[in-house]
Structures are given as structure tokens and as C-alpha cells.
Amino acid sequence: MEKPAINGREPIRKKPFPARKPFGKEEIKLVVEAIKSQNLFAPSGNKVKEFEKQFAEKYGVKYAVMSTSGTSAIHIAIGSINPEPGSEIITAPVTDFGTIAGILYQGCIPIFADWKKYTFNMDPEDIEKKITEKTAAIIVVHLFGNPCDMDKIMAVAKKYKIPVIEDCCQAYFTTYRGKYVGTFGDIGCFSMQQSKHMTAGEGGITITNNKKYGERMFLFRDKGWQRLSFGSRAYLFLAPNYRPTEITGAIGLAQLKKAENVVKKRNSLGDMLTELIKDVPEILPAPVTSGGKHSYWTYPFKIIGLNPKKFIEGLKAEGIPAAYAYTGKPIYLCSDALRRKKTFGNSGYPFNSQYYNKEIEYKAGLCPVAEKELTLLGTIGINENWSEKDIKDVAKAIKKIAKNL
Ligand SMILES: Cc1ncc(COP(=O)(O)O)c(C=O)c1O
Numbered sequence: 569m570e571k572p573a574i575n576g577r578e579p580i581r582k583k584p585f586p587a588r589k590p591f592g593k594e595e596i597k598l599v600v601e602a603i604k605s606q607n608l609f610a611p612s613g614n615k616v617k618e619f620e621k622q623f624a625e626k627y628g629v630k631y632a633v634m635s636t637s638g639t640s641a642i643h644i645a646i647g648s649i650n651p652e653p654g655s656e657i658i659t660a661p662v663t664d665f666g667t668i669a670g671i672l673y674q675g676c677i678p679i680f681a682d683w684k685k686y687t688f689n690m691d692p693e694d695i696e697k698k699i700t701e702k703t704a705a706i707i708v709v710h711l712f713g714n715p716c717d718m719d720k721i722m723a724v725a726k727k728y729k730i731p732v733i734e735d736c737c738q739a740y741f742t743t744y745r746g747k748y749v750g751t752f753g754d755i756g757c758f759s760m761q762q763s764k765h766m767t768a769g770e771g772g773i774t775i776t777n778n779k780k781y782g783e784r785m786f787l788f789r790d791k792g793w794q795r796l797s798f799g800s801r802a803y804l805f806l807a808p809n810y811r812p813t814e815i816t817g818a819i820g821l822a823q824l825k826k827a828e829n830v831v832k833k834r835n836s837l838g839d840m841l842t843e844l845i846k847d848v849p850e851i852l853p854a855p856v857t858s859g860g861k862h863s864y865w866t867y868p869f870k871i872i873g874l875n876p877k878k879f880i881e882g883l884k885a886e887g888i889p890a891a892y893a894y895t896g897k898p899i900y901l902c903s904d905a906l907r908r909k910k911t912f913g914n915s916g917y918p919f920n921s922q923y924y925n926k927e928i929e930y931k932a933g934l935c936p937v938a939e940k941e942l943t944l945l946g947t948i949g950i951n952e953n954w955s956e957k958d959i960k961d962v963a964k965a966i967k968k969i970a971k972n973l
Contacts, residue, residue: 581888591822607814633786635774635812636770637771638664638735642666642735643808646705658680660689661900662688677924679703682938689715690716699728705731714868718752741827743861766827790809790810792807835861837864838864840956840959848966848970850970851970866947866950875973882969894947950962
């Protein structure tokens with residue numbers, strides 16, 4: 569029997585896997601253009617405006633607002649819904665802190681809905697269970713690029729008349745029932761951080777079809793500044809400055825020409841890996857929501873019946889870019905802003921404030937399915953530059969470790 573490389577044998581893969589190379593001639597040309605214009609300030613430039621126009625067209629929405637990060641894109645979404653302090657916002661237990669920051673900055677309380685077993689996404693039934701008279705919004709997270717079950721989630725949201733924000737930071741051009749995620753709920757949010765399908769190193773986009781939210785989104789990004797005319801100013805409400813520069817707009821324009829192909833390629837590579845490992849009894853391949861297509865920001869799988877940490881160590885020894893347990897713990901156990909309520913000075917605001925008189929404790933046991941399944945989760949960092957041979961090597965290594973561990 570072939571012995572795994574962890575015992576000092578030959579690894580399946582000695583040559584490094586192809587790296588991402590997101591930037592090229594197109595980005596350079598447009599960035600140079602922006603710099604030569606002698607203006608990098610978006611309100612008086614044309615790159616960010618043009619990007620927003622093209623992104624809105626691709627998504628078939630009326631409003632797209634570019635900002636400085638995914639975190640700001642989500643904060644803009646919440647700021648445009650304008651919930652009362654002390655409102656509850658239901659979201660996913662496993663995500664980046666960027667999903668949570670805007671909730672707290674707007675004085676709201678994050679409430680976590682558990683994963684549905686072996687989907688790595690929020691369970692619509694648990695979302696419904698977590699709804700109270702204080703719920704002001706639901707933020708769904710299409711984790712790893714797998715669409716959430718939007719039919720069921722939107723049915724729950726409609727029943728209780730609660731707006732839905734979609735965190736699509738890991739799910740560009742990802743379809744569910746033939747439509748892009750980000751257009752099912754009231755608002756869609758995207759990150760252009762370096763690792764994302766579409767990137768400018770940093771950046772964010774918020775989209776909507778709703779006029780009230782759309783108009784407020786532009787104001788919320790820009791200190792609430794009305795910018796009606798030069799001279800006397802009107803700042804209409806409290807809001808930060810999340811304006812991107814023309815450089816972000818320029819790079820975004822070039823990325824927008826490539827992003828759909830990036831997603832297509834990842835979708836075919838990820839689905840191919842699933843096909844190759846689907847009969848390995850110790851593995852459950854990446855789940856794909858019925859009616860959806862996965863965009864594989866990363867390739868997730870569940871390890872069953874074997875020690876998952878050792879399984880991943882074995883894969884790494886075979887030269888495979890594998891990682892164990894994604895964020896390690898659910899966000900409410902990773903974040904001291906939640907776990908220890910380290911927010912504004914020593915106030916603990918918005919928790920235990922005049923706006924929120926319920927006791928809330930972020931501790932293990934809040935979302936048992938997510939807590940358990942994270943410990944069984946492996947990911948493979950695939951990207952659009954990989955070939956079919958690269959995927960075959962990953963499958964070979966997975967089979968080898970499964971047999972030999
Ligand atoms: C699911 C999710 N939400 C939010 C964010 C925040 O995005 P950013 O890092 O651009 O602020 C990220 C990315 O890190 C993410 O993956």
C-alpha cells in the first residue's frame with residue numbers, strides 16, 4: 569500500500585500549485601489613466617462612477633455604491649436600513665468579523681442562526697426561530713461561494729417583513745435558480761479584498777433596487793453629505809467616510825471584465841474535484857445548494873470517521889494547499905467585541921444598555937451544528953489558474969490519505 573508523505577515518503581505534489589495573478593495590463597492601463605488625470609478623488613472623477621454603472625448593469629440593479637472594503641459595504645447596507653439601536657440582526661455563526669462590525673457600530677445586537685447540517689450555511693428554520701419583535705434585519709452569508717437556500721430564507725423574511733442583506737463577499741457572480749446571489753434580498757454586499765474573486769487589494773460594493781436604501785447608501789458612504797452645491801454644506805445624519813479612490817475604481821473596471829470567467833473556471837474546477845472524490849467514504853465533498861452553482865472562493869469538504877486535523881496535516885505533507893477548520897471557531901468565540909463586549913470604552917454598548925435590556929452571552933453552545941462541523945471542515949485553496957491536472961493531484965492525495973491514515 570502507498571504510504572503517505574507524512575512518514576517521509578515521496579509527496580504526490582512537489583511542484584507548487586499555480587498562484588493567483590489577478591492583475592495585468594488592463595489594470596496598469598486604467599490605473600495610469602487615473603493617475604494621469606491628476607485627480608484620484610472619486611466624487612469629481614469618472615472611474616468609480618463608471619465602475620458603479622457597469623457593476624449595476626451586470627447585476628441588473630438600480631444602485632451600486634463602491635466603498636473601501638467588504639466591512640464598509642456591509643456597514644453601508646445596515647446604515648441605509650437605519651435600524652434603531654438595540655435592534656437585533658440575525659446572521660451567520662461562521663464568517664469574517666466584517667459581517668459583524670457594522671451591526672455593532674449601528675448599535676445593534678448580532679444574533680446567530682445555526683448552520684443547517686452539511687451545508688456550511690445558515691438554516692432557514694433556525695433563522696425563523698431566532699426572530700423576535702426586535703429583529704431589524706437578516707444578514708445571510710453565502711459562505712465559501714455556496715448560495716444560501718434563498719427561497720426558504722426569503723419566505724421567512726417576507727412572512728415577518730424583515731429586510732435581508734446578502735453578504736456576497738465570497739460569492740461573486742454566483743447563481744441560485746439562474747439569478748445572481750446579491751439580488752434576492754433587499755441589499756447585496758461584496759468585498760474586493762485581495763483573496764476575493766474580484767479584487768483591488770481592498771474595496772467594497774453595495775447594491776440594491778430599493779430607491780430609499782439606494783439614495784441613503786450614497787450618503788452613508790460620504791459622511792451623510794448631500795453635496796448639492798459648492799459652498800454651504802448639509803450633512804444629513806451620522807455616517808463615516810468610506811469613499812474609495814479613483815485607483816480602486818480603475819482596478820475595479822479591469823477586474824469586472826475578468827470576474828465572470830474567474831468564477832466559471834473555479835466552478836468547473838471545484839465541481840471536477842467533487843466528481844473525483846465523491847466516492848471516498850471518509851469525505852463529504854463541497855455541498856452545493858439545490859438550484860445553485862458554487863463559485864468556490866475556497867473548496868470546503870467535511871471529514872468523517874477520521875481525525876480531521878491529521879487528515880489535513882497528511883494533505884499538506886503531500887504538497888496540497890489544505891487548511892483545517894477555516895476560522896477555527898465561530899465568530900462569536902473569536903471576537904472579544906462579542907465574547908467580552910469590548911466595544912465603546914468600558915460601556916459594553918450596545919449590550920446591556922438602555923436600548924437592550926435582554927441578557928446576551930456569546931458562548932459555546934449557541935450554534936451547535938456550526939461548532940461541531942467546523943471541527944470536521946477542511947478547505948483546499950483552489951484558484952482560477954489551476955489546471956485539471958492540479959485538481960487530479962488533489963483528488964489523488966485525498967484518496968491516498970483516506971486510505972492510509
Ligand atoms: C464573508 C465575508 N464577509 C465580510 C468580509 C469583509 O470584507 P473586507 O475584508 O473587505 O472588509 C469578508 C472578507 O474578508 C468575508 O469573507
